[in-house]
Amino acid sequence: MKGGALWIAWKSLRQHALSTWIASGSIALAGGLLMAVWALRSQAESTFTEANGGFDAVLGPRGSQLQLVLNSIFHLEASSGTIPMSTATLLQRNPIVRSAIARAIPIAGGDNYKGYRIVGTSLELFEDHEYKEGRKFKIIGNGRLFNEDAKEALVGAFVADKLGLKVGDSFQPYHGLTYIEGAQHADVYKVTGILETTSTPVDRVIWIPIKGIQTMEGHREDLQNDVSAFLIKLRSKKAIAILDPMFNKQGKDYTFSSITPVMSRFFQKFAWFEKILELVAYLVGLVSAGSILAILYNSMNEKRREIAILRSLGARRVTLFSMVVFQSMGIALLGILLSFLFYVLVALIVTGIVRDQTGVALLLFQFDPLFIWVSGSMLTLAIFSGLLPAIIAYKTEVSRNLGPTS
Amino acid sequence: MALLEIQNLSKSYPAPVGPDTQVLDVPAFEMDTGSRVAIHGESGSGKTTFLHLVAGILRPDRGTILLEGQDLTQLPESNRDRLRASSIGYVFQTFNLLQGFTCLENVMLGMSFGSGVNESRARELLEKVDLADRLSYRPSQLSVGQQQRVAVARALANxxxxxxxxxxxGNLDPKNSRAAIDLIQQLCDEEGSGLMVVSHDLKVVDSFPKQLSWASLNRVISKETRT
Structure with a gap:
């Protein structure tokens, strides 16, 4: 490598290490921000839209479609009410509905154990349902499913890990969705199994038989035959076009919420925020380009003599032009490398938070074409920023800058 | 064949007001291969311009500069750069070493535009100028005498x-001056390089076998002296 424009550029960057790090740092900030904003947005949208637990829709009480999906699928937000368990029979009776729905699994919530939601459901969820194509829930080790008539529980992997619950442990649920120390039910549940990690919201839930929620000590007796919602698996997604107007427009008792479009609309609401972050990233990008220009331009003023010396040694104008462009490229490459570190740091923090709060695992560490796009843009921007200083280097008059004359 | 032949060389610079100022008018100059010449003249009399023209850094207004028969004045700039890198070594009054580079790298830098980097030759040259133990030193860590020796080694690199x-x-005390000029002459002898030194210092000029007065070479100075 020794000799030539690349070597001189490298030595020059090392000589002005502080300036190099500052310019590279600003590129890292801009590149890292852009990658983080775009990757997070696209990953969050695709993951949350696809993290449907293998269901297509939710049928619940009259209310907000988004609230119904967040509560039933992501176990966030409160339930907007209950619907009778007999709804299942109603669904079976209607031939159009019966032909459209492959599976309708009831869920009922309202309690927690140390902040983690307890949800009642039927065994069908664990025995027959595929939460992803070809993948059913599995119980790890020597555990087993709960008995629908017993006070038994299956614990999601994340909850088991956080609370240290294992097969054979007992616990008493707390009333409500928020953990309040004194609000404990009298019922005692025994853990019969721990579910394998699924990277879905199911990991953050303690599952008990639906009767358990309905008949929990302290719950209203008039709601003992009610459920929070039915999780619906359709035979064909085309059925949404029939079921949506049937429940949401013609009927008044239920809300039918198709998961994917509801989540897409949800993310569209944050588009403005994303635009602002994008704008900030673009501005940081411009500032970083400006800083490269300023650093190289100022160093050109200081380095006219060095350039003249190099010319006197036989360096051609084009060599010096290349040397300055290589310097800006070097700053950019270091910045791009740092931007990936910045991105990894942001991704680690964000995936940790999202995992803790929702159980959903964002796949932020897989290749995304936008990484190439951002890196290429930063490199191009840096090269353009280096052009003016490179032209100055190209035009430097040797004779005038070589020092004393005799 | 002569190493260097100069005919009717003249150079002017634009003046702030009025016509251009002529600084140099050399009707003829010749130097043999491997010879040593010292030119003595006052400071600011155009000697540096003369060297810049010989090195191909500047282009004359008219005249010819033949280096081993090749006319520098007819070459495009990039070819003059190549020729300078491969055939001409330059030692400056202020040494002009690059501060971000070590002694060894400064010498290798001299090679990088010419014959190509040869680290063992760079080491050998620095050994010759008695700086074998200063290879990784930067110019700022050296005395002025040592810096001049690095500059000499760099000039001979190709x-x-x-x-x-x-x-x-110009920047050395009398003792170091003598040592430096002896070293330059000795190394040029060893390498078979011709040497042209310009200086206002008669002690320096006296040590050369061939001595010329700048006033006798440059007609511009001669006219000034006459007036």
Whole structure:
């Protein structure tokens, strides 16, 4: 490598290490921000839209479609009410509905154990349902499913890990969705199994038989035959076009919420925020380009003599032009490398938070074409920023800058 | 064949007001291969311009500069750069070492535009100038005498046909001046390079076998002297 424009550029960057790090740092900030904003947005949208637990829709009480999906699928937000368990029979009776729905699994919530939601459901969820194509829930080790008539529980992997619950442990649920120390039910549940990690919201839930929620000590007796919602698996997604107007427009008792479009609309609401972050990233990008220009331009003023010396040694104008462009490229490459570190740091923090709060695992560490796009843009921007200083280097008059004359 | 032949060389610079100022008018100059010449003249009399023209850094207004028969004045700039890198070594009064580079790297830098980097030759040259133990030192860590020796080693890095030295002892004390000029001459002898030194210091000029007065070479100075 020794000799030539690349070597001189490298030595020059090392000589002005502080300036190099500052310019590279600003590129890292801009590149890292852009990658983080775009990757997070696209990953969050695709993951949350696809993290449907293998269901297509939710049928619940009259209310907000988004609230119904967040509560039933992501176990966030409160339930907007209950619907009778007999709804299942109603669904079976209607031939159009019966032909459209492959599976309708009831869920009922309202309690927690140390902040983690307890949800009642039927065994069908664990025995027959595929939460992803070809993948059913599995119980790890020597555990087993709960008995629908017993006070038994299956614990999601994340909850088991956080609370240290294992097969054979007992616990008493707390009333409500928020953990309040004194609000404990009298019922005692025994853990019969721990579910394998699924990277879905199911990991953050303690599952008990639906009767358990309905008949929990302290719950209203008039709601003992009610459920929070039915999780619906359709035979064909085309059925949404029939079921949506049937429940949401013609009927008044239920809300039918198709998961994917509801989540897409949800993310569209944050588009403005994303635009602002994008704008900030673009501005940081411009500032970083400006800083490269300023650093190289100022160093050109200081380095006219060095350039003249190099010319006197036989360096051609084009060599010096290349040397300055290589310097800006070097700053950019270091910045791009740092931007990936910045991105990894942001991704680690964000995936940790999202995992803790929702159980959903964002796949932020897989290749995304936008990484190439951002890196290429930063490199191009840096090269353009280096052009003016490179032209100055190209035009430097040797004779005038070589020092004393005799 | 002569190493260097100059005919009717003249150079003017634009003046702030009025016509251009002529600084140099050399009707003829010749130097043999491997010879040593010292030119003596006052400071600011155009000697550096003369060396810049010989090195191909500047282009004359008219005249010819033949280096081993090749006319520098007819070459495009990039070819003059190549020729300078491969055939001409330059020693400056202020040494002009690059501060971000070590002694060894400064010498290798001299090679990088010419014959190509040869680290063992760079080490050998620095050993010759008695700086074998300062290879990784930066110029700021050296005395002025040591810096001048690095500059001499760099000038000889590409085994040039001609070494040009512009007031090479201008920044040195008398003792170091003598040592530096002896070293330059000795190394040029060893490498078979011709040497042209310009200096206002008669002690420097006296040590050369061939001595010329700048006033006798440059008609512009001669006219000024007459008036």
């Amino acid at each position: 085994k040039p046909k001609l070494v040009l030295a512009d007031e090479p002892t």
